[in-house]
Amino acid sequence: MSKEIEKKWQEKWKESKLFQSDHDERKKIFLTVAYPYPSGAMHIGHGRTYTVPDVYARFKRMQGYNVLFPMGWHVTGAPVIGIASRIKDKDPWTLDLYENVHKVPKNEISKLEDPEYIVKYFSTEYHNVMDDMGYSIDWRREFRTTDPTYKKFIEWQIKKLKKMDLIRKGNHPVKYCPHCDNPVGDHDLLEGEGVGVNELTLLKFKIIEKNDNDTNKDNGDNINTANNVKYLVPATFRPETIYGSTNLWLNPNVEYIQVTSDDSENGTNGETWVISKESFDNISNQIKDLKILGDIDPETLIGAHIENPVTKDHHPILPASFVDPEYGSGSVFSVPGHAPADYIALEDLKNNKELIEKYSLKDIVNKIEPLNVVTIKKYSEIPAKDVIERLNVKNQEDPKLEEATNELYKVEHSKGIISEHIPIYSGERVSIARENIKKDMISKNQATIMYDFAEHPVICRCGTKCVVKIMDNQWFLKYSDEEWKDETRKLLRNENIIPAEVRSNLEYYIGWLEDWACSRRIGLGTKLPWDKQWLIEPLTDSTIYMSYYTIAKYLKDINSEDLNDAFFEKIFFDNDINIDTIDKTQLNSIGANIDDFRLKVDEDIINEIQNEFSYWYPLDWRLSAKDLVGNHLSFHMFHHAAIFPPENWPQGMVVFGMGLLEGNKMSSSKGNVILLSDAINEYGADVVRLFLMSSAEPWQDFDWREKEVVGTKRRLDWFFEFAEKIESIKMNKNKSSLDLSNIERVDLTRKIDLWMMNQLYIRINDATTALEGFQTRKALQDSLFLLKKDVDHYMYRTKHLLEDPDEALIFVLSSILESWIRILSPFTPHSCEELWAKYGGEGFVSEAEWPIKYQYFPMKCTPTLNLKVDSCIPSEVIEKSEEMVQSIVKDINEIKKIVDVTPEKIHVYLAPNWKWMLYRIADDVGKPDIGQIMGRAIGENIHDNKKEIAEVAKKVGREMTKTRYIGKIDEYEVLSDALDFISEEVGSEVIIHKDNSYDPQNKARNAMPYKPALFME
């Protein structure tokens, strides 16, 4: 299919406004897919995401629904700011990405220094490529999230949430580049994409003067001065293990420093902390005014003691090379009872004579015994030892150590109970005690919170190591609010989720989500109305925008200043706000003024917009990729639950898998992508669509493999050839070309014609059911691959007719083509329009009816639109009859092969009536119970010869487990009808016998229902 032809149809659809959907009397379907963030060119992964809703929209339109499929551009957020500044800085990696991966023309590159231009450039590009793909989008509703009208919509909803007390203020850790002085997203990173930020508890261990300590009274340095107490502050995931602490690890090969600050809220409280030099950047971004007091030699600390902040026990400081200076604060407190790494490190140290000697640790180390904190079934008091021994971990360097650590962490977290001898918390589950202990220690100034990356390093594109920075006075959406969670759960219960297994993920995330920082310092977007130094972050400004599509086409003609709270309240809830009843004291806190509650838009326009919204809402389907389940899709549910009444809650959700390219993960930043525009130029939009829809179901990962794409192209070419073939058969017959809108109907009598129509019905029926559930792959299996197999079979069976076709054949072939173009048109709309027009179809096939309702089928059924399609049962008799013809041919040819002669005549004997009766009785009995079958057969007196009944009953018993009984069929009629075909296939004369008057070798007695007996001579 040439690009010109595809373009032609796109123009025609546009001219006739085919996909502009306005409210009317018909039933509606409103579906949306996550709008793209256009910071780069569209690749084939995006192609799948947007083709699925298009196929469904086209399918539903053909079923008679009024379908709305809109599109917008999510241009808010910070990534483009970073991209723009890197382009300005002529960063080679970024320039290469935009020139060679995103293929931006040279003369445009410098314009991308403006972030607004980036989103304008790529949203235009997306729009064009979506047109090239033939998407049936109502473009009148297109918008960007920086449009003034959209910003008013966002302001309204954030004010509403604030008023509902679902937003609070607090501090928030972000990934941050100290050099760029900006928060960074995954787009901005050179290394560490997707690395999470962990919350750790930083525990304060007071350092005891060496000569203070009764266990080790040597002449060490006086470490603490009277009023300057120093602390080592190891950070941990597991503050509850403080009760099992036996020593502290310090790395003698690392530089340590002393720091302090006056931050009273979250800091050192004027204490002096000893931390590694490498951890300073991170910690100083979390604790205000952290000052370096000077270096400290770790050697002077080793062998000294610290005081456990909770138990007040004294523990020695010991040397360990495994301590990572970058993680936490560069020291580790040791819990050998429950941390396999500590257990093995202690064993290693005990065996390291050199170190023991160097720091004179012999007495100290030998005294250390692991302590128990947590009790777990099937583990001893010292679970770390159990795991180390079971996994045979040899030393600290053993790779199995990580497995041991992970296992114990998981088991203790999920099944551990705080042991009896631990005060206060004994009997509590570890997961609960952990939080309680942490809170308690923080309140007593024994601990504080710090944040660190889950993995190191995280490096900005500028080359600087990133840190976790605490942003003050941040605004949060209160997703932890239990009432809000409950409403959201209610919403989820009433929603269709495809695939079904995603439901439990959504349930999990609704429970798991904590308060979400919804404001940012930099980026494009809408300002918080009550605190204008903040911008609303991009996941927060894209939660209920589906409602905005329903009204977007009207807003273009309205002054954005008039789109105030009064307007949106009226449109969405028909709320008339009485100015007098407004609590004026609240206005300031939500950043509103009284004028925002005065309706400024004309009433008739309001009515029109209201009608449009209430017609399309609720949303029928929300489509999105699976990586958005835990954020966007969950937020989408939360916000609908908070803002809209239940009758306007979303009805369904479809979650997509990801895209692979020749088996590898697609990634623009790694250059591993194929641009959708390139794929269209190479293969045509229809081939791309067909491949994307047929290679995997939407929720499965798909793999773009060039070889298979080429195969898909051949399929589509074959379809065109098939249409041409039918046209030429028709021309041969009556010198007139195909006219799909005037197919001359013929009453079919030939079994094979009935069979073909029956198969056509089955395939359409199955494809319809599949498409209802978004199974695009299954739908194409049925409607393209299996139907093609049926058609191949039919053409083979009727090959002797093709030279001189009769009316029935013409009718069947035309009907197939006519239906086939319709079913394929959601998948390959351009090709189908072209064929439809070429062979006389009326109007656009995109507007034609879905081919279940009107088609002539030989079966008794009256399917109607919106009726369950399975109310029409395809004919089993027709299927079985063709099966019989095929198996007779197969049986004869197999016997011929065995005996290796070509018989002149082949005699076919059919089962007598009493055998059919026996089969029916067996079917009634329902199992191969020969005694029972025999009993009933004799009772019904079906046959005189009991011995024969017994013989056949045994056969039926065997047969019935393989062959389904569907009632008696007229085998004589079926085989006679196919006699020409059978004779030709076996190369002999075939005689069907109604009785066994000629049966020289007594073969007729072998005949069984559906399985005639054969005799060759």
Ligand SMILES: [Zn+2]
């Ligand atoms: Zn940077």
